[in-house]
Amino acid sequence: MALSDRLELVNPSEIRKLFDLAQGVEGLISLGIGEPDFDTPEHIKEYAKEALDKGMTHYSPNAGIMMLREAVAWKLKEQNGIEADPKSEIMITVGANQAFIMGFAAFLKEGEEVLIPSPMFVSYAPTVILAGGKPVEVPTYEENEFRLSVDDLEKYVSEKTRALIINSPNNPTGAVLTKKDLEEIADFAVEHDLIVLSDEVYEHFVYDGIRNHSIASLDGMFERTITLNGFSKTFAMTGWRLGFVAAPAWIIEKMTRFQMYNATCPVTFTQYAAAKALRDERSWKAVEEMRKEYDRRRNLVWKRLNEMGLPTVKPKGA
Template identity: 90%
Template structure:
């Protein structure tokens, strides 16, 4: 099947559709787009200016600047317990989102299946389709804090299954896999000879003493894992478009070929700034300040949602919360449209994240505390007026 035919099989993001609608309205509080409301730390901006002054305005290597790949390798060893050779097992991307289609393109054959925990990030299934594979949703459940279980994976694995995606901390639910979860999933991957794509872009935003674990750090797992991460969420650098992967050398070699004929290379002066940022203690101080503020907001939104009659699991990570709205008698799309039109609060229907998201909505608390308070007031007022709770 030609790529043009595959493009016909994927639809525009439901999130973008909603916010195109919201863009034409006044006084809307957006709790939808997953973007930090913090500015990029000032010292990282200064590093970018320094890079421009030093002449980092030319093409770089297809796999990324050596100084950044080396800094990423140091970070992976220190923070994640992952040993990766910066020359052959680390690659820099134009945003972490590239990793999915480029990663799948290195090994996935036509018709092979990829297990994806649902609710899921909106890019996963389209990436599988565009790479020629078949996405298979594996539902996760509110009763288990939306954590993926091997029992559920076993119900969906077939002889055509080639790979598995995990995302911890999770977008859209905020769930975080435990060490035991990760170990059991690793055993499952080995038993069924699966590749694992581990999306860890929210790794630093965890709460209540929870720790995030990297599956590639487990014995024997690096050789079958593509670890995906980036700078957008960690350092509030969404517009800078910079991500990275760690993977076996044969995967990196093929992904580099893909990038060679796609974006050529990530922006050079941005790579310089990121390399400097990774080794600067001020960057990690800024991350901790963001984490603390997200935690404060999380507690507010979780408390208010439950008080207004929307049962909500308290998320352990990321900056999303996933309340159940099915008891209101509305579908998640109807609920989201009502909140946008009546409360002027933009939230995302859970079904935008897969079948297991139906009956829920996603709220991003990556916005100012005062705005969140106002949004909760508005939502509660509409729910009471419409007698939905």
């Protein structure tokens, strides 16, 4: 099927339609889009200005500047327990969202299936379709706090299944997979020879003392995992459009080729700012301040919903 035909199968996001309609409406509070209402920390803005003053207004390498790839490698090792070579196993993207279609394009063949936990982020199924695959929804349930389980997956896997998306902390449910959950999912992926796309953009926003874990850190999983992350949620940089990917070298090479003929490269001066931000303690203090405020709001909304007779699972993250 031609790409132009696949586009006919993909509808515009209803959330984005509502978002556009709401622009300019005074006093409206939007609960429908993953947009931090915090501004980018001032020191990160200053880093961007510094980059501009240094003349960083030219093309960067297609996979991103080495300074940022090395900073991402450091972050992944220190925070996630993932060892990735910045030269061949990490790339910088124009937001984490772009990385999905590039990731699928690196390995997915026409008609192959991708298991996606549902409820799901709005972009997952369309990117599978645009890459030529078939999205297969795997329902998750309130009684399990919407956490994905192998029992759920076993009902939907087939000979055509090629990949699995996991999103923890989850958008929109707020579910956070435990290390045991991830170990069981990893065994399932190995058993069925699946590639796992792990969306970890909300990794720092977890509550009640729990910790988020990365499936690529488990034994034998890096070679079959595409870890997607970015700066939009972590540092409130949604408009900067900057993400990163860690994956086996053969996947990164193909994704870089896709980016080469698509966006060419992410914006250079924003990459510099992100690289500096990752190694600046002020950035992580800002993240913790945001996390505490999100936690306060989570507790308030959950309490009020239940008081109004709308029983709601208390989200563990996102």
